[in-house]
Amino acid sequence: MLNALRTMVLPSSRYVMPWVASVFLRSCRGLSSIAGVAQSLTTTQSVTQPRPQSHIPGPKSWPLLGTMPATFTDPAYDSTRLPRLWQSYFKKYGTIFKLNFPGQGDVVFLCDPSDIQHLYKQMFENPRRPLFDSLRKIRINNGTKIFKAKELGILVEQGDSWWRVRKQVQVHALKSRTVAHYLPQVDQVAQEFVARSAGQRDHKNELPGDFVEELLKWALESLCLVALNQRVGCFENSEEGMRIIKSSLTMLDAVGECEFGSQLWRYFTTSALRRMWRAHDYILKIVLEKMEQAKRNLEARSPEGSANLNILESLITTPGLSFEDVATFMIDLFFAGIDTTSMSTVFTMYNLARHPDKQARLQEEMDQVLGDGHQPLTVHHLSRLSYLKACVRENFRLLPTSSIVTRLPNKDVTLQGYRVKAGTHIYVSIKESGMLEEYFPRATEFLPERWLRDNPNRLQNQFASMPFSNGTRMCVGRRLAEQEIYVLLARLLLKYNLEYKYEDWDPVFTFIYKPDKPQNFTMTER
Incomplete structure (x- = not known):
């Protein structure tokens, strides 16, 4: 030893x-x-x-x-x-x-x-x-002019340096009205994905065992259409799309290895840090290319066309945000907005496939709200899909995207009768808090009903389950991610039933949770 x-x-x-x-x-x-x-x-x-x-x-x-x-x-x-x-x-x-x-x-x-x-x-x-x-x-230590002291992005900055950018970018990513603007693009990609998935089934109507890889393509395609108003050809396995996905996966895994590992990267360039560096630089290269293209598009656009800007164009034209601010935010969006959404979706599918009674109730709600599904999804439709949102919320309780959120207090704070000193790393276990029987009776069970408004025992303390964290530092991409998940599940389960007939999953954890077994869902027409 x-x-x-x-x-x-x-x-x-x-x-x-x-x-x-x-x-x-x-x-x-x-x-x-x-x-x-x-x-x-x-x-x-x-x-x-x-x-x-x-x-x-x-x-x-x-x-x-x-x-x-x-x-x-x-x-x-x-x-x-x-x-x-x-x-x-x-x-x-x-x-x-x-x-x-x-x-x-x-x-x-x-x-x-x-x-x-x-x-x-x-x-x-x-x-x-x-x-x-x-x-x-x-x-x-990047060596480019993009990253400057106290301008390193909202993932890593603190205090005033963080808030200067955060208060500007959250307008384009967190406001419900702004997010709803991108619903048609999200719906378009979701319908294409469901049709594509139906064609990937084998003779037993089973989806590929690496279905997560397909969900990664869906998440990136959705993100690019919303953020850039362009497709990257993920459904055609384009080289650019596949490299972005690979780089995002590499960065998340390397961050997990560095932050939860021996910390030797603080003293020299470890293998994990080197992998993260290479993946980060590739995403930076892609982002800079997209930004230059967006600037050219803005210069050529007539004043009448300025009302329909995508996220990148909106950020570029936001007063108070520099070119470097926008570039760093877009890197973080690609880094954190693909894998997390995909894994949340596959685990929700897994829970619904293993609980046919919950799936049937969800489909009954969808039939009432969406009818035959031929019409485009609207904000009004999503607002009425309360059981769908409850299913996603319950999945987040059982298996949040990440196990923890972190804080670094700048003053002493008393917790459980102990004085925790300023500067101490505090890990908040959102996975464990979501499993406390005091707040969630029958905590190990998948019970979406506990999140419905008419449930008299509905959770009162919002800090017991907070998969996106809470307060001003909660995940800036939360609304976009939730909308993508809702739309895909609505389009999929309106037309198809899901089953899972194999061993239970025992998810692995690097920086986020991932399935440890093939995702061979059985997908049959209703």
């Missing part, structure tokens, strides 16, 4: 000594801080004062290595399913526990909705979010 740890944590003496020295000094400072707190508590503590951060429960921490030896040897540890380990710690230690990572320090995990609500309230004015430090590093 020690040899394995040496291989993973201490790969080269060239980098070890600076790294060990850095971590050791941090540890000394941390011990000094804890000692100071302890001395203060000895003389002034009252029964109402919070306990120090060092008292938060968690596995044994070792000098320099932190809790890595304990986690690596834990029976629940699986590098492809880390939330399983976190779940075991919540069961063992309660709704708060602490890990310690070399180069990063303490990481506090939470799952109680009351604590989450308190944390978000304390950080309302400055919701700092870590977790994309590796992405920040490659942008700082």
Whole structure:
């Protein structure tokens, strides 16, 4: 075991000594801080004062290595399913526990909705979010003029630098009226995809086992039509479309490996960081080409045509956003807006295929609202598909796109009676909070009815299930993603039944959840 740890944590003496020295000094400072707190508590503590951060429960921490030896040897540890380990710690230690990572320090995990609500309230004015430090590093060291200090994009920036861009781009991505403008394009791609899927069935009416790859093409095609008002030929397997998808997948996996791994990328260029860098640069190249084309289109357009701008054109013409701001946002849109939507859709399909009674109720609603389905989908149609939205919401509760959201408080905050110091990474487990029986009776079951408005036991605390996070820092692409998912499921299940006849899935987790088995859905005409 020690040899394995040496291989993973201490790969080269060239980098070890600076790294060990850095971590050791941090540890000394941390011990000094804890000692100071302890001395203060000895003389002034009252029964109402919070306990120090060092008292938060968690596995044994070792000098320099932190809790890595304990986690690596834990029976629940699986590098492809880390939330399983976190779940075991919540069961063992309660709704708060602490890990310690070399180069990063303490990481506090939470799952109680009351604590989450308190944390978000304390950080309302400055919701700092870590977790994309590796992405920040490659942008700082990119070598192009696109990325500048404090202008690295809304995924990685904090404070005023983040809000300057966020308040501008969310107008084009989060407002319901703006998102509804793109509904015809989303519906067009969804209908093409459903027809294409019907033609891909085998002699048993089963869809391909790699159906997720088809959903990735659908998600990118939808995104490009909405954001760029152009197709990229994903349904024809165009080279450009396939490379964008591959780059997006590579970036997500590499971010997960960096952020949830040993943190050695902070000290030298690891394999994961290198893969992320190459994928990021390819998406940057595509975005710059699309932006130059959009600028030419805008210059050639008559004033009368300025009312029908796509997302990219709207951003380019938004006062206060620089060319670099728009380019960085578009990279993030391609990076985070393809895989996440696809995986959310395939898991909703899976849950509906395994619960034919829920699927039948959904189809009954669709028959009433959409009729024969020949007419274009409208906002009015979607507003009446309440059970469809409940099915998607219940899927997000059981299997959110990601297992956690993160926060980095700029001041001390008290959680579960412990004082968590400013600058401590806090991981909010949205997967675990969504499984608490106190908030979700029969939590392991797929029960969309719990989200309907007329349900007297409908959830009251919105922090118990927040797949897109919450507040001003919630996912900026939420409305677009939800609309794409609703439309595709409506078009698919209005005409077809879904079944799944094989082994249950045990999803893997890198940065987002993914199926671990072939997606051989049986798709039959109703």
